[in-house]
Amino acid sequence: MTISWMDPHTTSKESRSCIDCHTDPKALGLGAGSLVKIKGSWRLVPATSKSRDRRLNIPRLDGFVDISGKPLVLTSRKDLRPFDAAELKRILDVGQCLICHKDFDDKVMKNWNSLSPPKPCKFFLKTR
Amino acid sequence: MKKRTTYLLVALVTIGLDTDSTASYYLGAKIIMGGNNSVVECNLAKVEVAGSNPVSRSRQFIKTGSHCCPFFVQENFYMHPRRRLLTLAILFFSLAFHSLFPCTAVPPCQAAAVDSPSKVSTTASGQIDMCLSCHDERPDRAHGRKVLGCFSCHLGNPLTGSAKLAHKGMVLNPGELYIVSKTCGQEGCHTDQVKRVKKSLMATNRGIISTLRYYWNESKDHDADLTVEKLLKSDLDTPAIDYYRKLCGTCHLWLKKHTLPGFLAEKGGGCTTCHFYKPGVGKDGKKTNHPMITKHIPMKNCIRCHNRSGRIGIAYKGIYEAEGYGTPFEDGDVSEGQLSDGRYIKRLEPDIHFKKGLICIDCHNQKEIMGDGNEKAHFEEQLEITCTTCHDGRQRLEKIFEEDIKRPKYPLLTNLVKKNGNFFLKGKKDQKLHPLHRFLDTACRHPVHERLACQACHSKWVPQCYGCHVVSDKSKDQLDKLSNKQTPGRWEEFRSFMRYEVPSLGIKKDYKTRQDKVVIIVPG
Structure with a gap:
């Protein structure tokens, strides 16, 4: 399995929404599926599966990286890679906040500092 | 004689x-x-x-x-x-x-x-x-x-x-590149351009060949110095090279026009791959069979090659290549049309630049396309224009405008126009002045999005070909597109499924700044 990078040349004035990337496993290279957080750790329930024939050893076709940040593919450049474990966690954790604080019009998002993120709100604490 | x-x-x-x-x-x-x-x-x-x-x-x-x-x-x-x-x-x-x-x-x-x-x-x-x-x-x-x-x-x-x-x-x-130094590239004509184009990626295909060989475990890295010109003189015979010769070798400038069969006949031709159109009737109103040479490259010349792999040429126009059986996306009927090679398509939203009337050469300048005279391994090394060249605001455009006056031969933006204190991009085809807007600072310049490439958020869709695989049948022959001879061994490409929604993201170091950038990744 191999991946490349590209500019698709399908530019639009409107961008993808924050939640499109921060909560969608396919956008993060994990492949289609459902994400759940159990005891502080993210898990993926994939929508696609490995080949049932073990002899073929064909992995999930849309998974470029697993949830632990282990790359599952070769890349077309030395300096190209899927997200690593820390990046995946950081992106997905922010995704939890986006349910309420939808975009940069929201003051929490507008003042977000990745070095010192805001203290978890009550809702966030419940979902951990 | x-x-x-x-x-x-x-x-x-x-x-x-x-x-x-x-x-x-x-x-x-x-x-x-x-x-x-x-x-x-x-x-x-x-x-x-x-x-x-x-x-x-x-x-x-x-x-x-x-x-x-x-x-x-x-x-x-x-x-x-x-x-x-x-x-x-x-x-x-x-x-x-x-x-x-x-x-x-x-x-x-x-x-x-x-x-x-x-x-x-x-x-x-x-x-x-x-x-x-x-x-x-x-x-x-x-x-x-x-x-x-x-x-x-x-x-x-x-x-x-x-x-x-x-x-x-x-x-x-x-x-044709094999003769061009005596014709277009003769002394006093386009000598410099011909020298440069021979080292450009469209002529060398160096990135395609080296990455393919790396994928197939024939090369240790992605940047090997193997080009079409070298392959034409070489008897190197490996599975990856054989695959390249038979399937990929139709899209490079060394290919002679009208030598390959079917729709492939229109590909290639060296300089005339791009600088060529047939008007039928000349400007004087008289019928002519002689092709016209132009520096205003029509989009169809670019798309003749740039419609496979990343499929950017057709994607720019809002054309998505559907499955081979013509996926019935709507009303239970097959896809909306077919390309000249028989591939089914579905119409999606075109690129905003296309909708505004801009063609490929409005953004991609001469050095990007024809190279700067140095051999490069991959396309990002040959790029000069990015989204921020035009959309970073007035200060940047003012700087480019002033610098371009000092380098009239190879300006960064040949069609940047300043009128009444405002900057515009003049469409090379439609001749209209297109205003250049700055991106939104709130989202695009927010520190948490510092690593994001513009495309990561602003690309609406991307063709994704999952499960791409090839089959080799050694009992059959296939046309070697470099030598134009039938040789033993036939390659056939297959895929598992095509998608266009939810582009995936990954990390790549920016070629110039060497900083991590979040970019769009696709299978391939």
Whole structure:
């Protein structure tokens, strides 16, 4: 399995929404599926599966990286890679906040500092 | 052929004409310009073979002629009747001499045909170009028949009246890379561009070849220095190279036009891969079969190749390649149409730049496309324009505008226009002024999005081909697109499923800043 990078040349004035990337496993290279957080750790329930024939050893076709940040593919450049474990966690954790604080019009998002993120709100604490 | 030219030269010297012409085929020019009366009277001394570029010589000639001797412009050249008679006499003398003492050199000498025209044809600068006597084709203005004649581009022998001899050594397409240094790239014409384009990625395919070999475990890295030009001379035979030769080798500038079968015949052609269109009717309203050379590359020339792999050419126009069976996306019917090669398509939202009327060359400048003279491994190394070149606001555009004035030969944006203090991109096709808007600081310049490439958020969709795999059948033959020969072993491509929604993201170091950037990743 191999991946490349590209500019698709399908530019639009409107961008993808924050939640499109921060909560969608396919956008993060994990492949289609459902994400759940159990005891502080993210898990993926994939929508696609490995080949049932073990002899073929064909992995999930849309998974470029697993949830632990282990790359599952070769890349077309030395300096190209899927997200690593820390990046995946950081992106997905922010995704939890986006349910309420939808975009940069929201003051929490507008003042977000990745070095010192805001203290978890009550809702966030419940979902951990 | 050389002998015959020598006879001509000898004859000219014998009669005492000026023969210190820079090249034998400029004899006509010397006869006209080196003469006494017409040149001196018309003060055309400046025209006398300044440089070896036929275009500049012609322009110089016309320019001078237009203000001092209108006759030159009307007739394109003037030759004193006695000189005209003398020239014809020399030609016939040469042919007769040649017939009496035929040479035995290879290629075998042909008897001079008598299908020669009744008059000597010349270009505006006075070069004898007998081709013009029979051929009526009208190329574009810059390469016009009276400017360059036929020989400058198509080679052959312009001094003979015999069709057979004149056509010897001719090339149909002067843009083909294997001959281009003698045609488009000859000294005084597009020498620099030809040198650069031979090292550009469209000619070398270096990234495609090296990455393919890396994927197939034939190379240790992605940047190996193996090019199409080297493969053409090489007998390297590995699975990846065989696959490249049979499936990928149709999209590079070394491919000769009209050599491959079917729709592939239109691909290739060196310079004319891009700088080429067939108008049918010229600007003068007359029908012409001669292709036009243009620097305003039509989009269809780019898309002829850029419609596979990343499929950016068709995606830009909002065309998504659907599954091979014509996925019934709507109303239970097959897809909305097919490409010329039979692939089914679905119409999606085009790129906003396409909707506004911009074509490929409005953004991609000459050095990006034709290279800067240095061999690169991958496309990002050859890129100069990014989204922020235009959309980073006034300060950046002001800087580019000022710098571009200092580098008129290779500006970053050839079509950046400043009007009433505002900046616009002038469409090369629609000639409209497109305002350049700055991105939103709130989202795009927020520190948490510092690593995001613009495309990561602003690309609406991307074609994704999952489960791409190939099958090799060694019992069958397939056309090697580099050698144009059938060779053993057939490759066939398959895929598991196609998608266009939810582009995936990953990390790549920016080629210039070496900072991590969040970019769009696709299988492939």
